[in-house]
Amino acid sequence: MPSTFKNIKLVVSYDGTDFFGFQLQPRHRTVQEVLEVAIKRILRETVRVHPAGRTDTGVHANAQVVHFLTRTRIPVNKLPQALNSALPEDVRVLNAQHMPKTFHARFSARFKQYEYAVYNSEIVPPLLRRTVYRFPFALDVRQMRKGAKILEGRHDFRSFQGKANGQENTVRRIRHLRVSKSGKFVCFTVEGDGFLTNMVRNLVGTLLLVGRKKLSLNDLSQILKSRDRRLAGPTVPALGLTLVKVIY
Amino acid sequence: MPSTFKNIKLVVSYDGTDFFGFQLQPRHRTVQEVLEVAIKRILRETVRVHPAGRTDTGVHANAQVVHFLTRTRIPVNKLPQALNSALPEDVRVLNAQHMPKTFHARFSARFKQYEYAVYNSEIVPPLLRRTVYRFPFALDVRQMRKGAKILEGRHDFRSFQGKANGQENTVRRIRHLRVSKSGKFVCFTVEGDGFLTNMVRNLVGTLLLVGRKKLSLNDLSQILKSRDRRLAGPTVPALGLTLVKVIY
The missing domain is CATH 3.30.70.580 (Pseudouridine synthase I, catalytic domain, N-terminal subdomain)
Incomplete structure (x- = not known):
């Protein structure tokens, strides 16, 4: 060039x-x-x-x-x-x-950080309606934090890959996955070296089942090990998800 | 009844x-x-x-x-x-x-709290575009806090009443008026026993002139005393204003 x-x-x-x-x-x-x-x-x-x-x-x-x-x-x-x-x-x-000419937005990126916002209530205030997922069921945040710890680190995340026509190499590293609560907001912040299709939304959908006690921590470990998408939780809606930043 | x-x-x-x-x-x-x-x-x-x-x-x-x-x-x-x-x-x-039958949303209210959100930057992130006022000029927050102190208390706020066909009695009590800064957000929180037409937006428009050093604290005191709308600052846009709560 x-x-x-x-x-x-x-x-x-x-x-x-x-x-x-x-x-x-x-x-x-x-x-x-x-x-x-x-x-x-x-x-x-x-x-x-x-x-x-x-x-x-x-x-x-x-x-x-x-x-x-x-x-x-x-x-x-x-x-x-x-x-x-x-x-x-x-x-x-x-x-x-x-x-520099060598910079590439995707290939030079070391980590990406996403945030997923849940509003844990029957009713979402209208000003938040485009950016949070309404979730009316009781959530055990401490249990979800323990679940998040299981998912941190380098794993094969095939169980959380959305589409059949996904990546061949499904190993990714999650540098951290934090669950924070502030009022009715429950926020999932995840930073990793790469993400499979729908991976963040499938991780959050599965952690919400942990928070509802529909899945135990042991179930979560088994789902991760199984490499079987059918065992993980549902894909939560896109509107709660934000790409927060890219780290080079 | x-x-x-x-x-x-x-x-x-x-x-x-x-x-x-x-x-x-x-x-x-x-x-x-x-x-x-x-x-x-x-x-x-x-x-x-x-x-x-x-x-x-x-x-x-x-x-x-x-x-x-x-x-x-x-x-x-x-x-x-x-x-x-x-x-x-x-x-x-x-x-x-x-x-009880005696409850009236307006007449029983003791205080109302409003918040006005300014985004102090050239560029407003799109997710905030409906709820913050873009303000690209440098602001002295400490100076605005001193100005806010002048406005707190019981005063005739006629200088900050929007319309000619306003209230006859223009005395109101501002219980507190706080200026907070968090990143690029500058937020005005005002709690009072009642507000004249456009009063909050006129107070904020005037405090922003104080923050830009276009008005001194002495100017602000004079404006308050003058009971003359023409001396106060502009009415800031509605989109930054939120009725936060009503206290009974």
């Missing part, structure tokens, strides 16, 4: 409610599409943006990271404002910077 | 974004209208609901309180779920209870 190309990293925040996920899809509104359209309009170049993680339909991002190659001469510090002027209000570029 | 009437208090939460405020208005969608329609559908009675405070267009509520008189035989503990089944998703009834 000619040396006139620059490698730009963007930090991007979005409300996933009205997107069919990050990745381009014909006839569907996606984050990638609106980013590439805005970049084309502002930089007058057709680029391909590469995300740290392809979030699914309805999943939010506080600080997704993408990179793309460009010949633009627009100063990088002007890019956020310029791109935001061309973006819909449910996507914002928070930051832009030059990176 | 016949003794078969019951006085019901509801605690109501709403996302004010798509409402023309609380109070009924012809040809506009209001919180009062959707509540009265839902009550009519569930209780089969035409009632009038009375709020603790008539929030303006775009203002949110965590825990607005309303009361109404009814002959219904539906147990009060079943009312939230029943009413929520008939309400749009941007309004939820959090709680319902029987009250």
